[in-house]
Amino acid sequence: MKFSEKWLRTWIDPELSTSELCDQLTGAGLEVDAVETMADEFTGVVVGEIVELHVHPKAERLSVCTVFDGSEKFSVVCGAPNAREGLKTAFAKVGSELPDGMRIKRAKLRGVQSDGMLCSAKELGISDDHDGIMEISDALSVGSELREALDLDDISIDLDLTPNRGDCFSVRGIAREVAVLNRMPIDEPVVADVAVSTDTIFPVEVRASSACPKYLGRVIEGVDVAQVAPGWMVERLERSGLRSIDPVVDVTNYVLLELGQPLHAFDLDSLEDRIVVRTAEQGEKLTLLDGNSIDLDEESLVIAHGGGPLAIAGVMGGAESGVTETTTAVFLECAFFSPETIMGTSRRYGVQTDASQRYERGVDSALQADAMARATELLVEIVGGNPGPVVEVIDEDSMPRSMKLTLRAARLEDLLGVKIEDEEVFGILDRLGLRPRDVPDGWEITTPSHRFDIAIEEDLVEEVCRIYGYDAIPTRTAHAALPLKPSGRDGIDxxxxxxxxxxxxxxxxxxxxxxxxxxxxxxxxxxxxxxxxxxxxxxxxxxxxxxxxxxxxxxxxxxxxxxxxxxxxxxxxxxxxxxxxxxxxxxxxxxxxxxxxxxxxxxxxxxxxxxxxxxxxxxxxxxxxxxxxxxxxxxxxxxxxxxxxxxxxxxxxxxxxxxxxxxxxxxxxxxxxxxxxxxxxxxxLKRQLHHEEVSRYPSIRRDLALVVNESVSSESVEKLIRESVGDLLVEFRLFDVYKGKGIDSIDKSLAVGLIFQDTAKTLTDSDVGTLVEKAVVALEQEVGARLR
The missing domain is CATH 3.30.930.10 (Bira Bifunctional Protein; Domain 2)
Incomplete structure (x- = not known):
């Protein structure tokens, strides 16, 4: 979500610098991804008007311009191909300093004196456009400071919002967050109640109410699309990442950015019979506004009329019903579509738009009437026209419902690891618009229509935490005893x-x-x-x-x-x-x-x-x-x-x-x-395991070569040795079995390694020798073994 900082400050203006505001938003979970200035630093540049223009006497590609700054006229040599009489442009007077550090001086160019410089957008750090000097709107006053006239001290802020925060894909949504964080009210624009001045309506039928629970439409006749959107609107659109197209589309895009509600305008003269919201039928095709033609499948929700599909609902309109320079009447659509429907359609066709982005994440289901009124007000103000009555089709059973949730104080403290005072928690919930009510051991809240992401108690914990401030929660080092205990499991799955x-x-x-x-x-x-x-x-x-x-x-x-x-x-x-x-x-x-x-x-x-x-x-x-x-x-x-x-x-x-x-x-x-x-x-069955301390003392190994009868197993040899020497034998290894030369045919030789170790002391050679002797005696007596 990209927006103009000055636009936001018309809604709410906390006493914070741009940097502090960005830090506050990021800390509340609305991560600031980029901050962009509108122009580099420069001074002394004003809005100038070229009142006369002559070809340079010694250079055909240069022009000698007489530039008026509102009080004086100056002679300026310029090589821009778009220089012409009557053009308002950026005039850097003598003494001005440009972003690259160059200071403008009086100079002679091919024998003609130049008292300043006419600048391109690139030379002022406004954009990369350097094909000619800047062309400035006639609405700006000659002689005014360019930075102030174009509001170049504005900042464009780009937020990387998580998918669950669809309510923040608008200036209004961000203003709500800033208001909560700074305990301030919002100065929302007052929407004028535009009077209905025509009885003309266009019928609406919704056949897929689960996918489109609410649909509003209104006719506006007598619009003049030749008008131009005001500079402040175009400026806010561009600083939010959208280009100006025509005044009607600009208004729908403006309301989209301002309130978060997508709208669409159809050319009324291209519509037949009625608007029908339905799923596409087999074999239907649609050419979109971007020129791409698609084959619609039967799962796609479309806006149709008597002549077939007009638009992919919530994604993009069709080319045949779009507003053109000949449009004199529009049908303005403002609807609530289910996120699942729009998400599926958008992904199937690979079409991502600003409208689908908002519908996929969720739109306030109570916003449509306000958005329709705001768009109507702006359209009548800019392109004129006579608005008709609003046609509303709504299926209450398919509309989202507010939820009642309980936040337990003990659960809040358990998850956050810190005690927040009850009054503070209540205040946070209240500022968030959750309408808290004290109940035993906690608070009961009711979710507002724009907070469709809050569904469980843990969501409320997150809300309290991010407004309280993650940095306000003290860091604590975990301390815990780690006793070695027997395993509690008595079996194996x-x-x-x-x-x-x-x-x-x-x-x-x-x-x-x-x-x-x-x-x-x-x-x-x-x-x-x-x-x-x-x-x-x-x-x-x-x-x-x-x-x-x-x-x-x-x-x-x-x-x-x-x-x-x-x-x-x-x-x-x-x-x-x-x-x-x-x-x-x-x-x-x-x-x-x-x-x-x-x-x-x-x-x-x-x-x-x-x-x-x-x-x-x-x-x-x-x-x-x-x-x-x-x-x-x-x-x-x-x-x-x-x-x-x-x-x-x-x-x-x-x-x-x-x-x-x-x-x-x-x-x-x-x-x-x-x-x-x-x-x-x-x-x-699982034997209880008991941990024993590893011996700190060295082990001693002794190898024996034992001749035994062929019927004697190594297992019996190991058992006899262990019984004779006790627990000091920590490991028994059979590493060779030999039959052959030097061994009777009824015998075999077993080579074994005996590893001894004590946990209380270092064993001596004498200690180990005594143990080995006991083992040999036991083997000789029990199985007739002898040393080779």
Whole structure:
């Protein structure tokens, strides 16, 4: 929103400098984006009139002008092509100083004395126009100071308004804000009551009342569009970013900027039958005022007459019904359109105008009568004419309603972090036009028609805060104790389990709950399955007791589609027992096959193995603050040397391993398929985590090479060592397994790293040596281990 500061000060003139006014607006949420002066600094330049003009005797391209400044005549040599007798222009007399610092002196140009300079707009810093000297309106008095005559000390202020502040897209709206901030009244222009001087009306019919709840129209006959808009109006328009077009359009644009209400004027002689507000019909076209022709769709709201569409409602008028130099009567439109309707239409056609910008953000639904009266007053004053009665069509049921909201004092203080006195809050709400009323513990307000952005209590908090002043709220540093407490969560959300699986690189699969009896016997021969009495097919004859069969079938299907790496999981229910004793529960299963990482030049391709899926199981269990242990086992359908039970707190909760080569071969799959499956319930339990201080003392590592029987697991070795040395063993690492030369065929060598650390003191070599000796003795006694 761009506007003239002097125009604003005709409404309200606080004792603030331009800089202070801009800071105040920005602080209240109306951000000042740019401030533009109308001209650079210069002195001694007046309005002069060329009363005589002769060609320079020695230079055909120069003119010798006699310039009158209201009291004297001066001879001035000028080279501008537009210099002519009777022209009023900018005359810099001897002694004047221009914006570039040049001081005007008496001089001779090609032998002819020049007592001053006729200036272009660029030379005075007014604009970039330098094609000739300035041409000034005949209405200005000769000899008057140019800065004062053209009001060049004015400032153009450009606001970057947020979409919710549609009420501030006018000088009136900004004046309201300044009035609230400075506790001052507004000096609104008095709109004269223009008498109706003709009975002529043009009928109006609204067929889309939800999109256009209110429509006002009036005929003005006998207008003279050859008249010129007054200089003050043209000046205010230009300083607000709009150019002067003709007096009728200038008036509608002026009221748009002044009050925030878009209007449109139709040439009355181009209208047929009646004005109809409706949606466009299939196949209709419209040529707009900018010359573009568009195909209208059936969702667009248009202003039409007997001959078809006249305008896109609230966006732009049509070329055929626009005001021209031959217009003698106009139909003036002033309507309230719903923001949603105009927003959709404007964006569909890519047409953005000053009118659509305001309608999209919202227009005061009570403003139309005032805007019609103001526009009529200005039109009659400038172009004459006889106004007819105002035709008004309104659908009260579709009009916006005022809202009643309550602002609680406690809520206000809670959100702002500062106590504002009740009297101050009441005063702010009252100045904002919210009509506050004291209620227990707060205030009840009624929203005015121009504040359609206020809908909830937090909006009221924002209003109080921005008027009270964001800078007036003290800055406070947050202080809070940060004790380390056990986590309050006693469980894991199943959704978090799914998220974890995707973070581990798995894709979720959803397979059938029914499988074939052959698949069931292959993976769960010892579990009773519920047989379906009327199965859809033989492949879906029993209810699944495991998720693995479905995932394995999914692997086969993906391999057939040329997948080279498969990581899938499923979270679902499994069933066991018969119809009289059927149990069910959620299980989590996953499958790995193929390349561990995508092929690339930096490393050799490697397939997934048992330890990849085992590591994923450990990470899943660790989320609940628990450790997974594994016990070798022989499971149906699994490789006898690569299968294990998954244990949590010594309880078996699932299985992990590689499917047997025979099974994989029968499926026609090359390579190994790794799977795990476990009950979900133990995974969802979460152990309370307790924070412990990190030891400040160094750790000591000792490595042992132990020869044990091939049947002894590393898990049992770790367990024996931990039981023998206690909590001082903080980490156990198995870093090598060896079978071969120097080791009996029934034995193997395990290389383990033992890391010791105390939280109370630094351990000595002697301390660690004693602990290692205890561990070796325990291993020798329990599993027959010996050091290599």
């Amino acid at each position: 199943p959704a978090a389990l799914r998220t974890l699986m995707t973070h581990l690189g798995y894709n979720e699969a959803i397979t059938y709950s029914f499988i074939s009896s052959d698949r069931h016997e292959l993976f769960s021969p010892n579990v009773q399955a519920q047989v379906i009495e009327n199965p859809m097919s033989k492949e879906q004859s029993v209810m699944r007791t495991s998720l693995i069969p479905g995932l394995v079938d999914a692997v086969v299907g993906n391999i057939a589609r040329q997948s080279t790496s498969i990581r899938m999981f499923e979270y679902g229910q499994c069933f066991s027992g018969d119809a009289d004793n059927l149990t069910q529960g959620f299980r989590l299963a996953a499958v790995l096959w193929g390349l561990k990482d995508p092929e690339n030049w930096a490393q050799r391709s490697k397939n997934v193995d048992f330890f990849d899926i085992k590591g994923d199981v450990e990470r899943i269990v660790a989320v609940g603050g628990r450790n997974a242990t594994f016990r070798a086992s022989t499971l149906p359908g699994f490789h006898p040397g690569q299968s294990a039970d998954i244990c949590i707190d010594d309880n078996v909760v699932g299985t992990v391993g590689c499917l047997s080569p025979q099974l994989v071969g029968s499926l026609g799959v090359a390579g190994e398929i790794f799977v795990f499956e476990c009950d979900v319930a133990p995974l969802l």
